[in-house]
Amino acid sequence: MQFRSPLRRFDAFQKTVEDARIKTASGGLITLVSGLIVIFIVLMEWINYRRVIAVHEIIVNPSHGDRMEINFNITFPRIPCQILTVDVLDVSGEFQRDIHHTVSKTRLSPSGEIISVDDLDIGNQQSISDDGAAECGDCYGAADFAPEDTPGCCNTCDAVRDAYGKAHWRIGDVDAFKQCKDENFKELYEAQKVEGCNLAGQLSVNRMAGNFHIAPGRSTQNGNQHVHDTRDYINELDLHDMSHSIHHLSFGPPLDASVHYSNPLDGTVKKVSTADYRYEYFIKCVSYQFMPLSKSTLPIDTNKYAVTQHERSIRGGREEKVPTHVNFHGGIPGVWFQFDISPMRVIERQVRGNTFGGFLSNVLALLGGCVTLASFVDRGYYEVQKLKKN
């Protein structure tokens, strides 16, 4: 026993002889109650420790202005795919006209059934003459504006119409062009007049203020002016209108499927009975980074947005909803998405409600505190009882 004696001096735990202890019923009750409290709080602490919470953090976006994807899926029930175009314009002057390769247009029957899915490049195929050599089609005076890959030649109906558009010439009757007559353009067009259209796809834009719009008619850029040839739309005003439903609109890659988030504009349905109507959505994009709980999955860099909508008749006049507003007269019908980029980045990090160390220290503090307080109360009660008895 000799070796133990130096250590004995450090014994901080008082021990008493068993006989010296007095047990009381009140003490037992206090023990049980404090035990219940301990169990309750430990349970709460455990739940808090296991819980996954999202911590938001806001910083100034450190990334360089890369390009950004816009994903969209919009249905226009009363405009055929033929005359709808998707254009992108931004403040740097970049202009993407009638985007085809990343956008698919689905023709819809008036009742909403899918007729066909295609990129809608009617007659993109070159007309090949019998001897196999590519023929050089007449541009009917607009040869200077012929497609770049076939200088001076307009081999398809599309090419001729395009060239005329670039030259700012009107087309009276498409049947005057041999290419269009060969392609049966007029007949196809007449047959498609009553159809609807679904546009779905991806646009790649600069990360800066700009707009993309879906509007009827071929568009051309004339100096600073962006012009749409809306003649096809205006010719059949009673057939067409800009009613649309946005199934999806997002900026950047999609979030993880485990995160329940729907973009503000998803599921928007707009109905209008007149053709001269214009919708505008003012969108502010905020860079958004999502960091999942598990370290193995990579953080997702994407965007979220806030949006304000505005709609007006292009004929101007008082707004019905707000009589103090007078709408601007002018512009063309269509759906405009004006987007702007916020300098902030929101980081959402999934974390546990507490660290394991924090959980342990909370539990220990609780145990120590509870036992000390309970013994204090118990002692007090015992002494009071004894005083009363005496």
Add this chain to the structure above:
Amino acid sequence: MLRSRVPANIRAFDAFPKFSKEYRRQSSSRGGFFTILLSVLIVVLVFSQCVQYIRGIREQELFIYDSVSELMDLNIDITIAMPCSNLRIDVVDRTKDLVLATEALTLEEAFIKDMPTSSTIYKNDRYAGLRWARTEKFRKKNNAEPGSGTACRIYGQLVVNRVNGQLHITAPGWGYGRSNIPFHSLNFTHYIEELSFGEYYPALVNALDGHYGHANDHPFAFQYYLSVLPTSYKSSFRSFETNQYSLTENSVVRQLGFGSLPPGIFIDYDLEPLAVRVVDKHPNVASTLLRILAISGGLITVASWIERVYSSRAHRSTSEADMLGLLGKSETE
């Protein structure tokens, strides 16, 4: 007492040792004092924690505004040191809508001598802000005789699109419209009693509320740039949606001449995509309990240590005296 109601065999659970008198050192008055002090401290602690729990805590959170918005209210109450006939109000915004501001706002003759001549400093008290906000409309003031006023009070609620826009207060002929208002009668000194967006809450103090702007020269232009953040407030009693803004200001004397910018008061507002969520709520019950237990437990332990140190010193000194008495002389001799 308790013993009669509690079954006796619960006694077996008693984990707290109490000792019969013969095993304990004589209790001292110092110990009693410590015990009473400790009890008072613990009661105060429990009480303060309860008060803190009832008063609740306020949490602010920023998030990306995710509902589709369209319109908002602009509440304005401004007095300008010029007769109403010399003023016009226009709102232009990115939608190109023309807002008929004069139709929605009230122009009221007032007097320059009634205008405050310095900015009011509002104290943004923690609770004055939102919880006890009143919802009454703009205060009515005594009307001056038409045409006799030297100043003009413009007040009311205007519906604007939730996009970047500008509210202009200018003199006709100086910027917009045609008129021949003499140069020397231009005076854009003004006092803004209220400028807010969204639901009207007089108690929500914004940067321009109570602002006094003094024009040093006739062709003076006050330019205020506001960044508006949607704000939602929620507590167990009430919840509402409104807006707050931050302000930057640049006021200059305009150069006169062809094609120069007009003098006036220009309020340029822009919407931020971020929104603030203010939540008043009660803290967690478990953490409040935990804090009470941990602090009081620590207090008891520390107090008992201090008491023990004191009593052992006292004990040692008496025993030393006793030993001296026994031996009758010190050992150093």
